[in-house]
Structure formats: C-alpha cells, structure tokens
Amino acid sequence: MADWYLAASLVALRTEINRRWPDRDKASDGALGDASHAARPSDHNPDWDAGGVVRAIDVDKDGIDVQELLDAVVRDPRVAYVIWNRRIASATDDGQPWDWEPYNGTNPHDKHVHISIKHTKAAETDTTRWFEEDDMPYTETQLRAMMQAEIEEYMKRFWVEPTGTGTAIRAQLDRIEANQS
C-alpha cells in the first residue's frame, strides 16, 4: 500500500510556523485533500506518480501573523502560488515580480492561507529556513522525526474519526490505491 507524505519543504515550513506561534489554532489546517479535492486536480492530493507527495498546505489564520507568513512564502523560489482572502499570488517563470490577483474560487480562503509548491524535486526537498530570523537548524534525522510526527497528527485527525471527512478521505484513498495495483 502506498503512503502519501507531505513534501519535506512544507513539513519544515509547518514546523517553523508551529514554533513561531505555538498556541495557534489549527482547525482550518490541512495537507491531504478531502474527497472533493480528490475529485479534481489539487496539490492537496498525493501525486502517486511522484511517490505520493502532497505539495500544498493550508494554515489556519487564527493565532498567527498572516502578513508575516505571506512575507515568508511569497517570492520563495520553492513556492508556486499562495491564496489568501480572495487573492492569489503566483510565481512567474519570466522573472516578473509576483503579483496579487483576484481569486474567484468557491472557497474564498479567508480562514486559511493556502501554499502550493512547484512540481520539482528541489521545491519538494529543499528545507532551507522559511522565516529569515528563525535560526533553529535541524538535522536530517530531526526533520524525519518531525515529518513522522506531522503525519501521525494528520492520521489522527483524518483517519480515526468514525464519520465525516476522515471516512470520506479513507474511502477515496482506498479507491485510488485500488486503481494503482
């Protein structure tokens, strides 16, 4: 059975965010796509062709400084696009500066910030510090341990619930995995 995993760069980002705002609210957090995501292309869905990597996270706006987070991720070379409060900022390949543009998706993203990374191995594995003044280096081993902790946290939230999203995701993943073999 294939396992999905959150891109190491995003595990690093999430770890830095948690350290910066230890009491933040995580209710609108997320990494893995729910059933409605799974029905359409989304960076929240595991990319099984690339080993099951998930290339997006949602970060709850409560208990963090949203502007500080935006400053850390917008223009980072790993990031493909960021959505916040009905606006989207995307990386451009032609060297143009990032621009915020109106975002008209069904979810206005006013409760969480969505961050998608590029579909490259570098964007996935580069764990360079996201916040400039956050100088807490971690080793590969520590990062793996954090990643495991992150995954277990998500597993608890998404898998254990007897009804609702957890069950829907599990069923969707079962279908995806069945189609893999």
Ligand SMILES: [Zn+2]
């Ligand atoms: Zn999202």
